[in-house]
Amino acid sequence: MSADGADDIPPPRDDEALALRTTVSRERGRWVVDLDVVMADGAVRHRVGEFSHRRQAETCARWVERSADRYGRVRGRP
DSSP: OOTTSOOOOOOOOTTOBSEEEEEEEEETTEEEEEEEEEETTEEEEEEEEEESSHHHHHHHHHHHHHHHHHHTOBTTOO
16 A cells, blocks of 8 residues: 555556447448557457447457456456
């Protein structure tokens, strides 16, 4: 515990994501899944894929987030 009473939080590792989020949106008649990753040195957006049906895109988005949880590289996730 620090002098001001707050818990000391260790700094993030270089390869550790501070936040991760998938988004499903519609572009030119197709459903797309994007992965937004926030790291200590900036944020990036990756296009995961395009799908013809919304349900396929939502399933893909869930799989990507669950995979990130499994690898445990997202800060603050169990």
